Amino acid sequence: MDKKIVFIMGAGHSGSTLLGLILGSHSRGFGLGEVVKLGKMLNKPAQTESQLCFVCQGKCEFWDERVNLDVLRRYFSRSRVTRYLAQRRRDLFDYFFDWTEADVLVDFSKQVGWIKPQMKQLQRVSHITPYVVYITRDGRAVTNSRLRKYPDSNMGREAIRWRKNVEQMNRFYRGLPAHQKLHVAYERLATQPGVVIQEVCEWLQIPYEPDMLNYWQHEHHLGPGNRGTASLIIRHQKMQTERDFEVDAPIANERHKGHYEKMGLAIKLDLRWQEELTEEQVQTFEKLAGETNRPFITNVTAETS
Numbered sequence: 001m002d003k004k005i006v007f008i009m010g011a012g013h014s015g016s017t018l019l020g021l022i023l024g025s026h027s028r029g030f031g032l033g034e035v036v037k038l039g040k041m042l043n044k045p046a047q048t049e050s051q052l053c054f055v056c057q058g059k060c061e062f063w064d065e066r067v068n069l070d071v072l073r074r075y076f077s078r079s080r081v082t083r084y085l086a087q088r089r090r091d092l093f094d095y096f097f098d099w100t101e102a103d104v105l106v107d108f109s110k111q112v113g114w115i116k117p118q119m120k121q122l123q124r125v126s127h128i129t130p131y132v133v134y135i136t137r138d139g140r141a142v143t144n145s146r147l148r149k150y151p152d153s154n155m156g157r158e159a160i161r162w163r164k165n166v167e168q169m170n171r172f173y174r175g176l177p178a179h180q181k182l183h184v185a186y187e188r189l190a191t192q193p194g195v196v197i198q199e200v201c202e203w204l205q206i207p208y209e210p211d212m213l214n215y216w217q218h219e220h221h222l223g224p225g226n227r228g229t230a231s232l233i234i235r236h237q238k239m240q241t242e243r244d245f246e247v248d249a250p251i252a253n254e255r256h257k258g259h260y261e262k263m264g265l266a267i268k269l270d271l272r273w274q275e276e277l278t279e280e281q282v283q284t285f286e287k288l289a290g291e292t293n294r295p296f297i298t299n300v301t302a303e304t305s
């Protein structure tokens with residue numbers, strides 16, 4: 001199998017971690033998390049190595065044992081020359097293919113500023129093909145999530161921030177060759193995950209594995225990125241361990257099952273913005289980013305599944 005890298009591009013809070021975890025659950029895939037953030041982690045003086053993995057608590061068999069951190073430090077060195085020389089010698093992702101033994105790597109970095117130079121580098125590497133999957137979501141949902149996370153911000157600022165980010169991604173996406181790009185709407189992924197992931201696998205020319213959708217049951221060693229989703233996986237794995245001691249307690253199992261659903265591990269559509277945004281906020285968004293958001297408006301409801 002040829003080596004493939006999937007760059008997930010999208011605004012934060014658009015489902016990129018969910019998509020990355022699903023793709024990373026393929027038997028030949030590996031989710032790296034947000035590779036762009038490795039530099040910040042590696043250059044922190046007090047950082048212990050095990051903290052590179054957002055899923056493992058304590059020692060990580062991937063980031064601590066398989067990854068060569070000295071190599072990684074050269075790629076994310078503060079010295080431009082060191083970075084340049086490392087990249088000239090061998091592509092960063094070539095190492096990751098060795099370390100993971102996977103055929104499909106998934107980089108959750110999201111930003112054009114990272115993906116663009118990586119794509120350029122990879123033009124020189126004949127045995128690796130880069131792909132960009134652009135995940136989009138209704139901007140009102142995205143800005144609502146941002147406002148929940150940053151209550152001191154305001155809709156005006158968030159709407160402009162979202163619009164500028166999306167316009168930059170649209171421009172980059174338009175310039176990519178057709179076979180190397182795919183658009184995924186979060187709302188469709190969340191309501192028809194099987195259909196969407198099957199399309200993604202076809203595009204990547206890898207066999208579709210229905211079990212990928214149960215992403216929380218697979219092993220992940222995510223580098224830096226979305227702590228929220230990673231902590232859900234940790235909680236699930238902890239509960240799994242507890243559950244292993246309760247084989248004769250079906251009632252307890254049922255209770256846990258309900259809990260998993262509440263934790264939101266199963267893929268489901270999040271439309272909280274419809275209740276949480278005020279009429280005024282919706283109008284502000286419309287005025288500042290409504291035009292850009294037009295293609296991302298879908299008619300899905302939470303009941304569709």
Ligand SMILES: [Zn+2]
Pocket residue numbers: 053054055056059060061062063220221222
């Ligand atoms: Zn790990």
